[in-house]
Amino acid sequence: MNSPLPDILARLDADAPAAEARLIDWLRIPSISAQPAHAGDCLRAAEWVRDQLAGMGFDAGIRPTAGHPVVVAHHPGPGPDAPHLLFYGHYDVQPPDPLALWTSPPFDPVVVEGPHGRRVVARGAVDDKGQTAMWLEALRAWHEVAGGPPCRVSVLIEGEEEVGSPSLDAFLAANKAELAADVAVISDTGMWDIDTPAITTRLRxxxxxxxxxxxxxxxxxxxxxxxxxxxxxxxxxxxxxxxxxxxxxxxxxxxxxxxAEITNAQRVEWDSLGFDEGAFLGDIGLATPAGERGRSGLERLWARxxxxxxxxxxxxxxxxxxxxxxxxxxxxxxxxxxxxxxxxxxxxxxxxxxxxxxxxxxxxxxxxxxxxPGIEVPADSRWVAAARGALAEEYGRPAVLIGSGGSIPVVESMRRLLGLDSLLVGFGLNDDQVHSPNEKFELRCLHQGARSHARMLAAFAAR
Amino acid sequence: MNSPLPDILARLDADAPAAEARLIDWLRIPSISAQPAHAGDCLRAAEWVRDQLAGMGFDAGIRPTAGHPVVVAHHPGPGPDAPHLLFYGHYDVQPPDPLALWTSPPFDPVVVEGPHGRRVVARGAVDDKGQTAMWLEALRAWHEVAGGPPCRVSVLIEGEEEVGSPSLDAFLAANKAELAADVAVISDTGMWDIDTPAITTRLRxxxxxxxxxxxxxxxxxxxxxxxxxxxxxxxxxxxxxxxxxxxxxxxxxxxxxxxAEITNAQRVEWDSLGFDEGAFLGDIGLATPAGERGRSGLERLWARxxxxxxxxxxxxxxxxxxxxxxxxxxxxxxxxxxxxxxxxxxxxxxxxxxxxxxxxxxxxxxxxxxxxPGIEVPADSRWVAAARGALAEEYGRPAVLIGSGGSIPVVESMRRLLGLDSLLVGFGLNDDQVHSPNEKFELRCLHQGARSHARMLAAFAAR
Structure with missing residues (x-):
């Protein structure tokens, strides 16, 4: 049988405007997990994504926790022998304040032109509704073109990531059997730059x-x-x-x-990235690195x-x-x-x-x-290898292995409670204004992220 | 001619309920000078007191400044040879926040029972509407019983004391001739305790x-x-x-x-007051003096x-x-x-x-x-002597000469711009919660303060 991948990628290209509209629908819901007044909006955001999954052949439901609910969904894929992926995302967002600094209302998404083309501006545009939307669209394209994904797929989308996931551990522990999989796939991290895909192996x-x-x-x-x-x-x-x-x-x-100090090999790889801290800080109006003296910029950001x-x-x-x-x-x-x-x-x-x-x-x-805790995920797994191949095909250059200064509590929870390593492939950019006024997501990242996820699904299935 | 003072004091006693009601009327106006949204309320508070003065024979008007207006009023008294007093007060109040800690709304005055009898609770109850009301009532009683005060009286009531009196200096300088007097009389300070009157000779x-x-x-x-x-x-x-x-x-x-260090004489007088800093701090839930080591409590509060x-x-x-x-x-x-x-x-x-x-x-x-600047006012003037005599008659014990840790910018301005010393005779208590939630004024202080002012007017006139 020929691979359906070319048709799936073509389908994603043709469907891009509709995919953007769907993301914008989701962004309109002010699902601010930190603020009790928005509990109803959190539930609405969960219902929205449950309905999307149900519409692409998943057995999808909303599950209560002590806090905001979790969306869980399953698709059998081609059958019990296929690799089993657990996709993770979160539907909650940070509070939007200070409101006065937004150029458009945070929950009234607008599409504007930037140096990389069109971008959507809204709270949650990239973190994490936009990044979750990428793999939802990849799963939708597989469903529409090939009748379903080439792997078994489970989905877990929580609503408390921005407040430290207080209910998640209990949920994972109580549903360990149902959430069994071979690897967790998470898009909540960044690319190196808009042309260079990245896999994150360190999180603070x-x-x-x-x-x-x-x-x-x-x-x-x-x-x-x-x-x-x-x-x-x-x-x-x-x-x-x-x-x-x-x-x-x-x-x-x-x-x-x-x-532990980072290894020499790690130091050499990070040095080779040519990180320009002056430009990194210049973008935000600063000039002098703060933080610990005597450490390189990437070390301070990723390993200190x-x-x-x-x-x-x-x-x-x-x-x-x-x-x-x-x-x-x-x-x-x-x-x-x-x-x-x-x-x-x-x-x-x-x-x-x-x-x-x-x-x-x-x-x-x-x-x-x-x-x-801060964690490291293995860089030498079959999942990393498959993802690197898929990303190289999409971007025409190898993915780099990077660290992240941010925290994704679920990665440690997945390891501790479900025994799962995580594959962290994200498509955010440094200037996405995550947690800041005027958060944005490049629509080119949304689209190439969805194509990358479609390719990765094919690569994971091909063993 | 017999002194009208006994009749005036009797009149103040009989009129006390009406005097309380008048103060409460004034307290209902949220004349918060720091908040531009309350500019209209500041004007209303000025108009209220202008009308009071006009009703007791004063030539009273509202005068514009770059900020909130000033109330100025004059009464010729018995004639040009009488001593000339300039009474000063302020009709503006501090912002009431944090609102949640008030037991009743700050601008909806209530009268409640306390250990010293009835007290009124509201923002401005003592600072400075209540203290201004005392001498207004004394002037009213002189007007009603004797046809007017026994001294020439000018009145200056400003609306920016709580924001540092930014417009006052220019106003004093521009109206120097009109505001000429022999001494300024100000009630914006405290008693030593509810039984012991005090004249303040130091301000920070x-x-x-x-x-x-x-x-x-x-x-x-x-x-x-x-x-x-x-x-x-x-x-x-x-x-x-x-x-x-x-x-x-x-x-x-x-x-x-x-x-300059305080004099030995001052140190001895202050030591003789028997200030109990443990009790002073205990009232507000604290136990350990903060501030400069190696200084006595009153020195830290009044002279450091x-x-x-x-x-x-x-x-x-x-x-x-x-x-x-x-x-x-x-x-x-x-x-x-x-x-x-x-x-x-x-x-x-x-x-x-x-x-x-x-x-x-x-x-x-x-x-x-x-x-x-911090200032000292002369303790040996005829005005201080007259006030001490009047206070001793009202309270049956001598008034003490004290310092204050607070600031009354007008005292320095009066000296610099009008060449006037100030007589600072106030009737507030330490637990009046000035600038705090649940600010209060003892109605006994309001009444005895009005009687004291009536007596002082007689004493100033008797030379």
């Missing part, structure tokens, strides 16, 4: 903490109490101002314990941990002046972790760091939202 | 600054940029975390230049300068987690100043402090809202 983990510092029992007039009463904003600044030393080393106790304050607030923040000594001050702190660091120990280190620096009369509550 | 000044720190041209994903891009919240914490050394000394360059962050904000401050590296971070910083410090040099010191600690790639804008 994360510990996300909120620190709530309390002092007096009420807000105070600084004229009456200034000089006698503890100021919790002064205290929070003093505590958090000590997060790094002058060399950019994080001062959380035990923070660097267990980290960080501590970043993601938010801080307290006291009067309105117009003009108010001479108040606040009773509370707050910060959100995230640490990106690398392989070797124990997230639980880092969380404990954050508690100790705060407690040891706390002045008399201040009380601190440290709430940990997320703990996921 | 203030420099209020906003620091806006900017880094990248947009918000960033910490997974993509963490380890390379400058985080402005980390940077702001680091800068502001260095405001004090481990002994509580402010690290702004030149901050302590020019400060401070640096307090009144607000801080940046990044994500909503529910849950968001892994963003913000593009901006902000802080509001106020320094309470004491006599000898030059506010302009302190402001320049704040700019230098920020600039010297700023990391590469961060840009900082420092906006100065307020600069007023």
């Amino acid at each position: 983990g994360m510990v996300y903490a909120q620190i709530d510092l309390k002092a007096a029992s009420r807000d105070l007039h600084s004229g009456i109490y200034g000089g006698a009463a503890l100021n919790p904003i002064n205290a929070l600044s003093r505590v958090m101002g000590g997060l790094h030393d002058e060399n950019g080393r994080v001062q959380i106790p035990g923070f660097y314990d267990g980290i 941990p960080t501590a970043d304050l993601n938010g801080i607030w307290g006291g009067y923040t309105g117009d003009g002046s108010k001479t108040v000594i606040a009773s509370e001050a707050h910060a959100k702190l995230s640490c990106r972790l690398v392989p070797g660091q124990d997230p639980a120990k880092v969380a404990e280190g954050i508690r100790r760091f705060v407690a040891e620096r706390l002045p008399h009369d201040a009380k601190a509550e440290v709430t940990i939202f997320t703990t996921t | 000044g203030m420099v209020y600054a906003q620091i806006d720190l900017k880094a990248a041209s947009r918000d960033l994903h910490s997974g993509i940029y963490g380890g390379a891009a400058l985080n402005p919240i980390n940077a702001l914490s680091r800068v502001m975390g260095g405001l004090h050394d481990e002994n509580g000394r402010v690290q702004i360059p030149g901050f302590y230049d020019g400060i 300068p401070t640096a307090d962050l009144n607000g801080i904000w940046g990044g994500y401050t909503g529910d849950g987690s968001k892994t963003v590296i913000a593009s901006e971070a902000h802080a509001k910083l106020s320094c309470r100043l004491v006599p000898g410090q030059d506010p302009a040099k302190v402001a320049e010191g704040i700019r230098r402090f920020v600039a010297e600690r700023l990391p590469h790639d961060a840009k900082a804008e420092v906006t100065i809202f307020t600069t007023t």
Whole structure:
């Protein structure tokens, strides 16, 4: 039998406008997992993708969790002997604020022209609705042209990735048999550039903490109490101002314990990528690398941990002046972790760091939202080999093996709870403004990503 | 002629319920000077008090400024030979937030029972509508019983005290002849306790600054940029975390230049007050004095300068987690100043402090809202002597001479621009929650304050 792949690729080309319209439909749903008011929208986004899967021959359903629901779907493919893939994506998105910086409403997607052609601007455009849409479209084309995918395919699309996937582990553990597969396939990472496909073999983990510092029992007039009463904003600044030393080393106790240096081979491969940190920072209006001294740019981004304050607030923040000594001050702190660091120990280190620096009369509550380790996935598997071949055919050049500075908690969960390695093939670009105002996805990436997934399905099946 | 004072005091006693109702009327107007949306309410509050003054024989008007208007009124009293008093007050109030901590709406005054009897709870209850209402009621009683006050009286009630009186100096300078008087009388300070009247002879000044720190041209994903891009919240914490050394000394360059130590006599008088800092802090849930080591409590509060962050904000401050590296971070910083410090040099010191600690790639804008010096007013004038006598008659014990940790910019302006000393006789209590949620004023203070002002008017006239 001739391969149906050429017809499938032609079908994807012809169907591209409809595929774009479908993605835009999905992007209209403000499925913000962090905000309880949007729980209904999260459910609508789950229902939307369940309906898409049901329409391409999947047995698809919505499954409750303690938080937002999970979409699970199965397709038997050509039969029980075919390789079994578990596709993972997430339908939830980050909060869109600061809203004032969006040039168009975040949930009213617009298609505009950019240097790489047309792009769609909306919250979730790339992360992760756009990247999920690529493999949905590849599965649709296989369904329409060949009656179904050439592999057995299971699908898991969660709705809590942007809040640290709090319900996912319990769901994976409870549905381990149903979710059995040979490998997990995930598109939530980036290309090297728009012409160079990439497979990600390193991901950073994360510990996300909120620190709530309390002092007096009420807000105070600084004229009456200034000089006698503890100021919790002064205290929070003093505590958090000590997060790094002058060399950019994080001062959380035990923070660097267990980290292995990257291998020489890895260093050589990353150096060969010719990463231009000046241009990388220049794009965002910066010039001087921050972070640990004495490390290369890619090492700092992919193989070294960080501590970043993601938010801080307290006291009067309105117009003009108010001479108040606040009773509370707050910060959100995230640490990106690398392989070797124990997230639980880092969380404990954050508690100790705060407690040891706390002045008399201040009380601190440290709430940990997320703990996921940094991980490495095998670079020498049959899945990586098949994917590299498919990507080389689509792009006319080899895929590079890269790291990512981001966190995809599910990768570690898949390994720990389902025994599955993950194949991370993503089609985002550095300037996609992920988590920022005016998030966008290049429609060329959407289209070539869908074609790449169609090719990879063929390559996985051909053993 | 017999003194009308006994009849005036009896009139104040009989009219107390109506006086309370009038104050509550005024408190219903949300005259928040810091918030442009409340400009109309500021005007209404000015009109309200103008109408009160017009109703007690004053030639009263509303006068425009570059900001909120000023109420000016004059009464000739018994004639050109009588002493001439300039009463000062302000009709504007602090913003009420955080709203959630109020037990009743801030602009819907309620009268509740407390340990000292009935009290009114509302924003502005004491600062400064309640304290202004005391001398308005005293003037009203003199008008109703004796046909007018026994002194010439001018009145100046401004609407920008809570934002640092930006328009007042120009107004005083432009109306110097009209505002000529022998002394300014101001009730915007406190008693020693509810049984012990006080005259304030020291006030702290203030420099209020906003620091806006900017880094990248947009918000960033910490997974993509963490380890390379400058985080402005980390940077702001680091800068502001260095405001004090481990002994509580402010690290702004030149901050302590020019400060004279208090005299031994002053130290002895303050020590004799038996200030219980443990109880003072215990009332607000604190136990350990903050601020400069090696100074007594009253010295830190009345005679030493401070640096307090009144607000801080940046990044994500909503529910849950968001892994963003913000593009901006902000802080509001106020320094309470004491006599000898030059506010302009302190402001320049704040700019230098920020600039010297700023990391590469961060840009900082420092906006100065307020600069007023700390001041001392003469304790040996005929006005102080007359006031002490009147207060001793009302309270049955001598008034104490105290300092205040707060700032009343007009006191310095009166001296510099009109050549007037101020007599600071106030009736607030430490637990009045000034600038905080649930601000209150004891109705006993309102009433005895009005009686005290009626007595002081008689004492000023009797030379």
